[in-house]
Amino acid sequence: MEVRGVTWGPKRAPAILHDISFTLSEGEVLAVCGANGAGKSSLLRLLYRHQAPLSGSVIVEGRDLWLRPAREAARIVAAVLQEQPTDFALTCREIVALGRLPHRQGMGPGARDKAVTDAALIRMDLGHLADRRFGTLSGGERQRVMVARALAQDPRILVLDEPTNHLDIRHQLELLRLLRGLGLAVVCTLHDLTLAADFADRVLILDQGRVIADAPPEEALTEATIAQAFRVATRIDRSGGSPHFSFQLDL
Ligand SMILES: Nc1ncnc2c1ncn2[C@@H]1O[C@H](COP(=O)(O)OP(=O)(O)OP(=O)(O)O)[C@@H](O)[C@H]1O
Numbered sequence: 107m108e109v110r111g112v113t114w115g116p117k118r119a120p121a122i123l124h125d126i127s128f129t130l131s132e133g134e135v136l137a138v139c140g141a142n143g144a145g146k147s148s149l150l151r152l153l154y155r156h157q158a159p160l161s162g163s164v165i166v167e168g169r170d171l172w173l174r175p176a177r178e179a180a181r182i183v184a185a186v187l188q189e190q191p192t193d194f195a196l197t198c199r200e201i202v203a204l205g206r207l208p209h210r211q212g213m214g215p216g217a218r219d220k221a222v223t224d225a226a227l228i229r230m231d232l233g234h235l236a237d238r239r240f241g242t243l244s245g246g247e248r249q250r251v252m253v254a255r256a257l258a259q260d261p262r263i264l265v266l267d268e269p270t271n272h273l274d275i276r277h278q279l280e281l282l283r284l285l286r287g288l289g290l291a292v293v294c295t296l297h298d299l300t301l302a303a304d305f306a307d308r309v310l311i312l313d314q315g316r317v318i319a320d321a322p323p324e325e326a327l328t329e330a331t332i333a334q335a336f337r338v339a340t341r342i343d344r345s346g347g348s349p350h351f352s353f354q355l356d357l
Pocket residue numbers: 116122140141142143144145146147148149
């Protein structure tokens with residue numbers, strides 16, 4: 107994926123994203139970090155073909171994402187969003203099976219659709235919940251269903267908005283390890299800088315809709331960039347295996 111100079115903002119309002127460019131290679135994991143309102147979710151919406159950039163382009167596998175039909179784009183890019191389906195009467199399996207829609211031939215699901223749906227349920231540790239109604243699941247279980255739906259979509263690029271929300275520590279680590287192991291290009295927003303440092307190949311930091319860093323975690327997550335992006339004083343202890351961040355309000 108190649109993002110070339112994209113700008114976006116709501117109609118008749120100042121721009122929110124300013125001239126953003128970056129590339130994402132196969133198998134690479136990119137964490138997008140930044141303060142509340144920095145533009146992370148807005149940027150992600152351009153990547154899964156939900157919103158078109160006002161200028162610039164998102165090129166996927168050599169072609170502008172917006173020149174591809176929606177169904178074709180959905181076979182390439184899958185998204186896990188913060189908003190979840192409101193159709194609480196559907197079972198887990200039915201929601202995960204929705205991920206197969208861009209691939210389906212003919213009327214109903216075929217044998218491959220069923221096999222891929224089952225594999226995604228198992229992969230997200232949801233086998234025992236497959237026939238439960240979505241509305242009866244806990245927040246973390248619902249989040250895992252949404253990731254399973256995206257996996258069932260069998261995409262080449264996975265875009266996730268705060269995927270670790272609602273997950274306990276074990277499920278956070280399991281999810282991030284799973285994402286790393288998929289071999290897909292992954293873009294995800296993360297508020298937890300330690301998780302971003304441990305899990306991402308690259309960290310892109312947004313500040314007021316502009317990229318202020320796009321580099322491997324140890325280069326991107328510095329005391330200076332964190333101070334600029336989050337308006338907090340930071341000390342980073344890199345003496346252990348993972349960096350340890352401590353924060354103070356006073357700059
Ligand atoms: N459709 C819209 N109309 C007006 N303002 C919008 C719209 N979409 C986003 N914004 C504004 O753009 C800014 C960036 O929003 P965005 O949701 O991308 O931030 P974020 O970095 O994901 O924040 P958070 O960490 O709080 O989720 C915010 O100030 C938001 O209010």
